[in-house]
Amino acid sequence: MREAHDVWQVRAAEAALMALLPDGALMERAAAGLAATCAGLLGRVHGSRVVLLVGSGDNGGDALIAGARLARRGARVDALLLAPQRAHAGGLAALRGAGGRILPADALGFPAAAHDLVAAADLVVDGIVGIGGRGGLRAPADDLARAAAQSRAVVVAVDLPSGVDADTGAVAAEAVRADVTVTFGTWKPGLLVDPGASYAGAVELVDIGLQPPAPVLRAPQHVDIAALLPTPARETDKYARGVLGLAAGSERYPGAAVLAAGSALRAGVGALRYLGPRAVADAVVSAHPEVMAGSGRVQAYAVGPGLDTGEEARGRFAAALDGGVPVLVDADALTLLAEAGPKALEGVPGALLTPHAGEAVRLLAGLGESPTRADVEAERLTWAVRLAAGYDATVLLKGSTTVVADPRGEVWVNPTGTPYLATAGSGDVLTGVAGALLAAGLTPAEAAVAGAYLHGLAGRIASDGDVPCAASDVSAALPAAWRAVREAGAPDEE
Ligand SMILES: NC(=O)C1=CN([C@@H]2O[C@H](COP(=O)(O)OP(=O)(O)OC[C@H]3O[C@@H](n4cnc5c(N)ncnc54)[C@H](O)[C@@H]3O)[C@@H](O)[C@H]2O)[C@@H](O)CC1
Ligand SMILES: [K+]
The missing domain is CATH 3.40.1190.20 (Ribokinase)
Structure with a gap:
């Protein structure tokens, strides 16, 4: 049985677990799982081109830390920051330390330059929003979601495709169309129910040690x-x-x-x-x-x-x-x-x-x-x-x-x-x-x-x-x- 939990349950289970773990440990687990899936999809990591779409929350943090892991293995990693002032500080430091490039999405003559980067990528990581997302994607994230859909890159969503409501699967406006979604701890209802489910592609569940209560939704096998x-x-x-x-x-x-x-x-x-x-x-x-x-x-x-x-x-x-x-x-x-x-x-x-x-x-x-x-x-x-x-x-x-x-x-x-x-x-x-x-x-x-x-x-x-x-x-x-x-x-x- 696949079990899905709502945002409220996930946050409570995360808080309980984080209280037992050193700072940042949970995000490291999530990012390690994410990086492993990305590496598997790339085949050869060294020399590959990876673009991270990074929003202002921890979802972007996961993307940055996974990006750092890929950069350490020889990938060329560019992070496009949607909200440069609010991007995850630890994630930025990790990526910088691993030799990745960090670019405010609007500083390059956006959208043309950002589009070019996405178009030339082998893999795009969607860390725009996760379970903290509300409503459809707002500009300029919506534009990057479209660019990712048009590129030949494999699109990997972090936790869930940005723009999909985690609890209901509703898609209010634009959302990222993922080939693969790497979700953490438990399934989210929005990954199992259309329209959201149709944006998620193949879903991989990474165990980060969460112990959530009874699920709000089950999908039998x-x-x-x-x-x-x-x-x-x-x-x-x-x-x-x-x-x-x-x-x-x-x-x-x-x-x-x-x-x-x-x-x-x-x-x-x-x-x-x-x-x-x-x-x-x-x-x-x-x-x-x-x-x-x-x-x-x-x-x-x-x-x-x-x-x-x-x-x-x-x-x-x-x-x-x-x-x-x-x-x-x-x-x-x-x-x-x-x-x-x-x-x-x-x-x-x-x-x-x-x-x-x-x-x-x-x-x-x-x-x-x-x-x-x-x-x-x-x-x-x-x-x-x-x-x-x-x-x-x-x-x-x-x-x-x-x-x-x-x-x-x-x-x-x-x-x-x-x-x-x-x-x-x-x-x-x-x-x-x-x-x-x-x-x-x-x-x-x-x-x-x-x-x-x-x-x-x-x-x-x-x-x-x-x-x-x-x-x-x-x-x-x-x-x-x-x-x-x-x-x-x-x-x-x-
Ligand atoms: N809390 C934890 O320890 C862990 C959290 N994890 C990650 O953290 C995520 C949740 O992080 P957050 O709570 O920081 O929230 P998110 O990163 O999902 O998003 C919050 C941010 O996105 C912005 N935002 C909301 N809706 C938007 C929209 N429609 N368009 C553009 N921007 C929008 C908000 O202003 C806010 O700054 C999870 O999905 C997961 O990826 C994982 O690292 C596992 C561990
Ligand atoms: K996401």
């Missing part, structure tokens, strides 16, 4: 998901594995039911009961003969894909909420829920809501909040947490990064996925998978986390690196995703 996946026992039967009631599809949208059903079957339901109009039931059963049409005992319901919002759909939604079992609410059922408000979920033993940003806006309106879709996409953690608290339900907010929040405020971010999953029917597949896991007895949060993970992984497999895929292909790739996760979770063979 294969082994964590493997531990959640149900395995049928020898003496199991289909009821013990979990029966899912699927209220999906309508005469207008029969395909949603077919896709969700196929995906639930591949995600290990013991049995699937389809609830909906005759014509749709026929289509579902003819695509998946395993499916039972009609109501009966179930361990969970999944309701919403292609449901429609007319009278008949409302009846199916109400019946699912009345079933006394956990319910996954998606798509059209989210529209109905937004209309009815959180009280509609009272008495449901475990609800999982799976909105995209547009549906989240509707649900938030039901709570008296009025963010736009863009607001939700810019600060998805904040809004997912708010929805989970307001509806007293687990919320899986879909999008370029999918996040899961439970009503107690625990939050996860899904690390799998591909932009090719932005295709019609993709959400129906996710509903099938997460619904099956809910029926198998996973908690709503576990079902959401594991469902999103498998769905994202299946998407990657179906798009085979870089090939468009249909939602049916994603569904068909679920067994391969399951297998990959299972294999990673299996104990090593001797």
